[in-house]
Amino acid sequence: MAYKIKETPSKTTHVEAEDILSSKDRFLCWVEENRRLVWGGILLTVVVVVAVITLGWLSQKKHEEAWELQGKAQHIYLDRPMDDVKKAQGNIQAASTLFQEIQEKFSGTRGADVSLFLLGNSLMEEQKIPAAIEKYNELIRSSGGDPIFLGLVQQRLGLAYLLNGDRELALSTWQAILDNPKTLNKDQIVFELAKLAESEEKTQEAVGYYKQLMQNYPLSPFANEAGLRVKILAPEEQKEPSQTESKGGSNEKLEGAENVEKGEKITPK
Structure with a gap:
């Protein structure tokens, strides 16, 4: 008796190509499929980088040229002859133009x-x-x-x-x-206020500003001149400083000095 062997088809699993590709291979495939887009992106990046570098270089060059010309103008402005008014005026006008x-x-x-x-x-x-x-x-x-x-x-x-x-x-x-x-430059502003008060013959107000300048800004280059002005405008206050302190004279505040010390607004007189 003959036996017939039945053949059974082998079961194969259908696998997609994407499943057996690594992420690197998939990326390379995407690049290959979108070659034009990739090259466009690379070109755009290069253009942006070159533009940024160029703008930075132009800005730096612009600043350098401005400072160079400014130095030339400032030299003309400062280098004015003291004994030739006409030439000095010409220098000022030339500097102004620059x-x-x-x-x-x-x-x-x-x-x-x-x-x-x-x-x-x-x-x-x-x-x-x-x-x-x-x-x-x-x-x-x-x-x-x-x-x-x-x-x-x-x-x-x-x-x-x-x-x-x-x-x-x-x-x-x-x-x-x-x-x-x-x-x-607060010290110089107080000095300007003192000079303004002095020019307007407001002696007490001027002395107040000068004193405030000496007290609040002792290292100011205007402090010494302020002291000299106080000696000239109020010589009686220099005679007996110890007695003035014992009587509380050092606590007195003049109007101009009070404005500066307390931060109050300057009131036009």
Whole structure:
């Protein structure tokens, strides 16, 4: 009797190609399939990097050119003959032209800010007070982030207001310096207030400011001159200092000194 062997088909498991590929192989396949997109991304990255480097280089070059031209203008501005008024005036005008050029050509750089400040100063020397006020205010609006530089600009602006006859604006501008804890020229502002009071024949107020300058800023370069002014304006206070202290005289505060010490607003007289 013959036996017939029945053949049974072998069971095979269907496996997708993606299941046997590693992540690296799958990535390479994706790159191969999207070759144009990949090269476009690489090219875009290279362009961005080159653009950033180029912009940085151009910005650095712009700052260097501004400082170079600013140094030239400042040299002309400072190198003025004392015995030739006409030539000195010509130097100021030439420097003003360069300062204006820097401010327009290199706007946004630190050199342009300094040039704008010096332009205001040169306009002051040319007796163009309103134009100087405009430049100082423009500088305050554009670069108010540096309190030290801002204090210097406000000091000059206050003086310009004073020369222009705007006493109240001058005092309010100087008060802004005294109110700012980060400014470094408070001693000079107190000295300016003392000189202003003295010029207006307000002797007691002037002495008060001079005293406050000596007490609060003993290391200031203006402290010695303040002491000399007190000796001239109030010589009787120098005769018997020990008796004055015993009577509590050292506790007396004059109006001008009180304003500075207590941080009160300067009240125009």
